[in-house]
Amino acid sequence: MVTHEIICAGFGGQGVMLIGQLLAYGGMIEGKEVTWFPSYGPEMRGGTANCSVVISAQPIGSPVVAEPDGLIAMNGPSLVRFKGAVKPGGVIVYNSSLVAEAPELQGVRICAVPANELARELGNDKIGNMVVLGAFLGLTKAVTVASIEAALQQVLPARRHHLIPLNSAALRKGLSLVEG
Amino acid sequence: MERVMMKGNEALAEGAIRAGCRYFFGYPITPQNEIPEYMARRMPEVGGVFLQAESEVSAINMVYGAGGAGARVLTSSSSPGISLKQEGISYLAGAQVPCVIVNVARGGPGLGGLNPSQADYFQATKGGGHGDYRLLVYAPGNAQEMVDLIGLAFDKAEAYRNPVMILTDAIMGQMMEPVVLPPLRTVAPDQPWATTGKRGRSKPNIINSLGLVGEDLERINRELQAKYARMAASEVRYEADGVEEADLVVVAYGTTSRVARSAIARLRQEKKKVGLLRPITLWPFPQQILAELATAGKRFLVVEMSAGQLVEDVILGVNDREKVAFFGKLNGTVPTVREVYDRIRSLLSEGGEG
Amino acid sequence: MKKVFAYPRALSQRRTHYCPGCTHGIIHRLVAEAIDDLGIQERTVGIAPVGCAVLAYDYFDVDFQEAAHGRAPAVATGVKRVHPDAVVFSYQGDGDLASIGMAEIIHAATRGENITVIFVNNTVYGMTGGQMAPTTLPGQKTTTSPYGRDTATVGYPIRVCELLATLDGPAYLERVSVHDPQHILKAGQAIRKAFALQVAGKGFSLVEVLSSCPTNWGMTPAEALRHIKETLIPYYPLGVYRAPEEVTGGDA
Numbered sequence: 001m002v003t004h005e006i007i008c009a010g011f012g013g014q015g016v017m018l019i020g021q022l023l024a025y026g027g028m029i030e031g032k033e034v035t036w037f038p039s040y041g042p043e044m045r046g047g048t049a050n051c052s053v054v055i056s057a058q059p060i061g062s063p064v065v066a067e068p069d070g071l072i073a074m075n076g077p078s079l080v081r082f083k084g085a086v087k088p089g090g091v092i093v094y095n096s097s098l099v100a101e102a103p104e105l106q107g108v109r110i111c112a113v114p115a116n117e118l119a120r121e122l123g124n125d126k127i128g129n130m131v132v133l134g135a136f137l138g139l140t141k142a143v144t145v146a147s148i149e150a151a152l153q154q155v156l157p158a159r160r161h162h163l164i165p166l167n168s169a170a171l172r173k174g175l176s177l178v179e180g
Numbered sequence: 181m182e183r184v185m186m187k188g189n190e191a192l193a194e195g196a197i198r199a200g201c202r203y204f205f206g207y208p209i210t211p212q213n214e215i216p217e218y219m220a221r222r223m224p225e226v227g228g229v230f231l232q233a234e235s236e237v238s239a240i241n242m243v244y245g246a247g248g249a250g251a252r253v254l255t256s257s258s259s260p261g262i263s264l265k266q267e268g269i270s271y272l273a274g275a276q277v278p279c280v281i282v283n284v285a286r287g288g289p290g291l292g293g294l295n296p297s298q299a300d301y302f303q304a305t306k307g308g309g310h311g312d313y314r315l316l317v318y319a320p321g322n323a324q325e326m327v328d329l330i331g332l333a334f335d336k337a338e339a340y341r342n343p344v345m346i347l348t349d350a351i352m353g354q355m356m357e358p359v360v361l362p363p364l365r366t367v368a369p370d371q372p373w374a375t376t377g378k379r380g381r382s383k384p385n386i387i388n389s390l391g392l393v394g395e396d397l398e399r400i401n402r403e404l405q406a407k408y409a410r411m412a413a414s415e416v417r418y419e420a421d422g423v424e425e426a427d428l429v430v431v432a433y434g435t436t437s438r439v440a441r442s443a444i445a446r447l448r449q450e451k452k453k454v455g456l457l458r459p460i461t462l463w464p465f466p467q468q469i470l471a472e473l474a475t476a477g478k479r480f481l482v483v484e485m486s487a488g489q490l491v492e493d494v495i496l497g498v499n500d501r502e503k504v505a506f507f508g509k510l511n512g513t514v515p516t517v518r519e520v521y522d523r524i525r526s527l528l529s530e531g532g533e534g
Numbered sequence: 535m536k537k538v539f540a541y542p543r544a545l546s547q548r549r550t551h552y553c554p555g556c557t558h559g560i561i562h563r564l565v566a567e568a569i570d571d572l573g574i575q576e577r578t579v580g581i582a583p584v585g586c587a588v589l590a591y592d593y594f595d596v597d598f599q600e601a602a603h604g605r606a607p608a609v610a611t612g613v614k615r616v617h618p619d620a621v622v623f624s625y626q627g628d629g630d631l632a633s634i635g636m637a638e639i640i641h642a643a644t645r646g647e648n649i650t651v652i653f654v655n656n657t658v659y660g661m662t663g664g665q666m667a668p669t670t671l672p673g674q675k676t677t678t679s680p681y682g683r684d685t686a687t688v689g690y691p692i693r694v695c696e697l698l699a700t701l702d703g704p705a706y707l708e709r710v711s712v713h714d715p716q717h718i719l720k721a722g723q724a725i726r727k728a729f730a731l732q733v734a735g736k737g738f739s740l741v742e743v744l745s746s747c748p749t750n751w752g753m754t755p756a757e758a759l760r761h762i763k764e765t766l767i768p769y770y771p772l773g774v775y776r777a778p779e780e781v782t783g784g785d786a
Contacts, residue, residue: 028358036356061442063355066516229615234641241605245612248599375597377577377620386591388600
């Protein structure tokens with residue numbers, strides 16, 4: 001695929017802006033054109049926060065993604081809000097720890113990741129976003145896991161660099177769920 | 181060349197510093213706060229001055245003082261704050277003080293909203309303040325142009341002794357894209373006309389826009405108009421993408437040009453002949469190319485986030501109202517790629533090419 | 535023979551446009567003498583106001599910027615931040631400084647901006663034709679208070695030195711008068727001190743000068759000077775409102 005148009009959405013605090021930025025940085029590291037655009041609604045606190053990411057071999061037009069081919073939904077409201085916009089042939093990866101009922105959509109590949117439980121297994125409740133991102137990368141090949149790992153070096157402040165191995169483990173955990 | 185990821189607003193700020201700007205005066209207003217916040221961190225690192233003024237009015241007058249003293253100086257704000265600066269902008273233009281003013285526009289009128297908007301086009305290009313004056317107005321289309329055009333803006337401001345405006349919006353300001361940064365420049369504030377203290381000059385330098393005697397004001401305005409004519413002749417910039425072979429040319433700048441580009445890409449996959457004309461200078465406006473395209477029989481669609489401001493300049497350039505269609509959004513929402521795509525499709529089918 | 539009186543170097547040779555009996559000319563001279571005395575003419579930048587002194591840049595032989603109404607302290611701030619070694623002063627009237635420019639003067643003062651402000655208070659808008667000013671006295675007739683300033687409807691005059699003295703920022707605030715030779719001498723000393731403090735890097739200094747406006751007060755020049763003494767000074771007491779630190783080279 002030449003262009004990946006992605007929406008990352010979830011509660012504020014779930015790290016959806018971060019995984020969006022990592023996707024964009026990862027694309028940049030791979031020499032592609034990228035945009036990252038944040039959208040905070042009035043529901044910024046407690047509701048959904050989301051960002052648009054475009055990764056392309058071509059110059060990018062609109063940075064605002066309305067019809068994504070990839071959706072990362074970290075909670076129920078985000079899934080409800082964006083699932084209908086996903087293009088046929090697209091991919092949805094959602095956090096099934098917070099979504100009781102699996103969505104049914106024709107022509108869209110849907111992947112449930114119990115992010116909260118897996119994060120706990122990895123020993124850090126905040127790492128669920130990276131597990132979901134790992135699964136998303138496995139399904140979409142938007143960028144490589146190695147590029148995300150390189151991106152972490154740039155995005156995380158130096159005082160957080162000791163967390164990079166944990167982030168890597170979470171990414172690869174997510175990847176393992178969809179590979180095989 | 182190393183690419184670094186930056187928000188548009190931060191790219192503007194760093195671009196200004198790279199271009200030798202060491203003075204920033206501003207006042208908080210959303211959605212441009214990344215610029216003063218970036219400057220507050222960055223200016224001390226490069227020996228510059230960041231000062232949060234007591235109001236937009238004071239900020240623009242500090243700019244007048246610093247610009248008149250010969251320095252590369254920047255202020256930024258968003259629409260309601262830019263309205264407050266208009267008095268100062270008129271004085272800056274009248275006194276021929278170089279400076280750069282950034283408007284990260286939001287929806288209006290009045291307090292409006294925080295959504296991106298292009299409804300300050302008239303204000304930027306046709307005055308805003310009192311008197312017969314012009315600003316050179318750049319409209320960046322991506323983060324790289326935020327860096328490049330603000331650098332150019334400082335050079336042109338000094339070359340013409342004229343205020344230059346960067347007109348952008350919340351989407352361009354908040355969006356992150358990779359940019360390549362130019363090397364850091366240092367530019368000493370030593371213009372021969374600047375108020376530095378006489379320091380051995382025989383005559384004092386005066387920064388002034390007063391012409392109490394009628395003939396004086398007439399002469400000042402003639403000089404200004406001659407300067408604007410030189411700017412109009414040399415400073416027009418635009419990007420033309422596939423306009424020669426196009427049946428329909430979309431005219432849009434900034435954010436809407438990005439949306440239009442996506443819509444056009446889809447249409448080209450369907451073998452539709454659609455071009456994009458993206459003005460990079462909003463003043464001086466690329467009238468000539470529009471006139472040429474109109475003569476070649478093209479039709480035009482103007483896409484903007486306003487009730488119709490850019491479209492007036494396009495009609496002037498095309499000189500045939502029938503050939504110019506308009507699609508506008510009224511400050512609350514951004515046109516979607518789908519909406520622009522649909523609009524172009526329907527225009528093409530009206531014209532018989534659909 | 536020792537020369538005891540000469541034309542100040544920092545004044546230009548131009549004839550001023552001020553009305554007969556107006557004290558702006560005296561205050562210009564005091565400013566120019568202070569600049570001469572401190573040897574700072576070559577590095578001084580003045581900021582002219584909107585008001586009667588709008589053409590001040592014609593009357594001094596130093597670099598000048600003409601500011602919009604009330605904005606002189608902001609313009610001065612811009613100049614001073616670019617050239618910290620320049621001596622920057624604004625010259626402002628009461629409408630300019632205490633009405634439309636109130637925000638600019640308060641904030642320049644509270645920042646302790648290292649500039650000097652010469653504040654000429656004649657209780658009236660002079661250039662626009664004698665309208666009510668923020669310093670117009672209670673009961674004073676102007677073209678926009680034709681029945682006399684009614685404090686019940688338009689409130690009270692503003693005492694600028696007292697107001698600014700509530701701030702921690704200013705280094706030096708003094709109110710002086712130019713209604714007789716003795717007071718002119720004291721005013722000259724205050725203005726010189728204000729500039730000397732800036733040269734020494736001490737921060738914000740403001741000298742408020744009670745000034746006459748015979749034209750808009752409807753008085754002869756002599757009556758106007760008497761009016762300062764008998765009516766203005768009781769309402770606007772002379773004196774130092776923020777004491778400067780000792781400054782080498784100053785004659786404080």
